[in-house]
Amino acid sequence: MNIQELIGILKLDLKNNGCVEGVVSGCYVSDMLSDVLANGKEGNIWITRQTHPNVVAVAAIRGLAGIIVPGGKQIEADTLEKAESECIPVMSTPLQTFEMAGTLYNLLLKNEKK
Amino acid sequence: MNPEEKKITGPHPEEDKEIYFPLNGGDFSDAGAGSKRLREELAALGVPAQVIRRAAICAFEAEINVIIHAVAGSLHYMINEDILTITITDMGPGIKDVALAMKEGYTTAPDWARTYGWGSGMGLPNIKRNADDLVIDSVPGEGTTLKIFIDLKADK
Numbered sequence: 001m002n003i004q005e006l007i008g009i010l011k012l013d014l015k016n017n018g019c020v021e022g023v024v025s026g027c028y029v030s031d032m033l034s035d036v037l038a039n040g041k042e043g044n045i046w047i048t049r050q051t052h053p054n055v056v057a058v059a060a061i062r063g064l065a066g067i068i069v070p071g072g073k074q075i076e077a078d079t080l081e082k083a084e085s086e087c088i089p090v091m092s093t094p095l096q097t098f099e100m101a102g103t104l105y106n107l108l109l110k111n112e113k114k
Numbered sequence: 115m116n117p118e119e120k121k122i123t124g125p126h127p128e129e130d131k132e133i134y135f136p137l138n139g140g141d142f143s144d145a146g147a148g149s150k151r152l153r154e155e156l157a158a159l160g161v162p163a164q165v166i167r168r169a170a171i172c173a174f175e176a177e178i179n180v181i182i183h184a185v186a187g188s189l190h191y192m193i194n195e196d197i198l199t200i201t202i203t204d205m206g207p208g209i210k211d212v213a214l215a216m217k218e219g220y221t222t223a224p225d226w227a228r229t230y231g232w233g234s235g236m237g238l239p240n241i242k243r244n245a246d247d248l249v250i251d252s253v254p255g256e257g258t259t260l261k262i263f264i265d266l267k268a269d270k
Contacts, residue, residue, distance in 0.1 A: 033178075034236035037171050038243070050231040054178075057146035061153070061170040063163070078143075 001111050003066050003089050006045070010093065010103060012068065016080040018089025022065040027104050029097060033058050040064055047100055051075045053082045060086040068104075070097045135189045137180040137204070142230060145181055148189035149173035152200070159193070161266050168244040169198055172262045175237040176202040182227045183207065184257070193266070200262040208254035216242060 187204030223233025
């Protein structure tokens with residue numbers, strides 16, 4: 001499943017011109033950036049409430065498929081700009097972290113069983 | 115320094131292999147500039163993606179450490195044949211107990227750093243895990259120099 005499909009199914013709001021063809025291998029949930037650098041996996045989609053530009057560097061270094069910001073939290077303009085230059089899609093959802101992670105878990109699990 | 119190597123003092127040279135980036139304490143806005151440039155350069159040299167990732171994690175964590183703890187510092191890297199050397203120097207405060215600082219979860223980061231999602235006590239352990247060799251030289255009250263070595267041909 002790629003980001004484009006995920007956006008359609010989960011009704012995510014894509015906030016920049018990120019690369020939506022990236023295949024999603026799984027999900028990582030954390031607001032601690034060193035934790036994501038240590039444990040995020042290539043192709044993971046990352047759910048975080050951190051919205052400053054450092055998240056883009058973390059996602060780019062780790063080869064993450066994209067970033068989802070839950071709770072409808074506003075995302076800084078320079079974060080979106082940087083993400084675009086790194087081809088990282090940044091998406092927003094009104095769902096809170098737990099709901100978003102749970103929905104994504106079920107979706108990716110179902111997709112894996114296909 | 116080998117006299118044949120060039121000393122560069124800005125992040126713009128296209129053909130040189132020795133690069134220097136200044137870092138300002140408390141200013142996250144430039145964090146990642148050095149590690150981004152490093153990623154791009156290693157990719158252009160055809161270095162395997164896994165090795166680039168390890169190098170970038172080391173460089174980025176080290177940049178962040180300077181920004182959190184020091185007034186100012188710099189990131190400098192040099193590619194000499196198959197060995198990448200990243201040197202991060204700062205002007206204090208220095209690390210009182212390096213062995214303790216290497217323990218995952220131990221942190222002296224201020225609260226403001228944690229609001230940015232940093233300061234979890236994972237930075238130095240992340241660097242250690244991803245480097246092929248790491249040398250820490252720190253004098254409390256004076257500053258810290260980290261030397262990170264990455265073998266560009268070998269993967270861990």
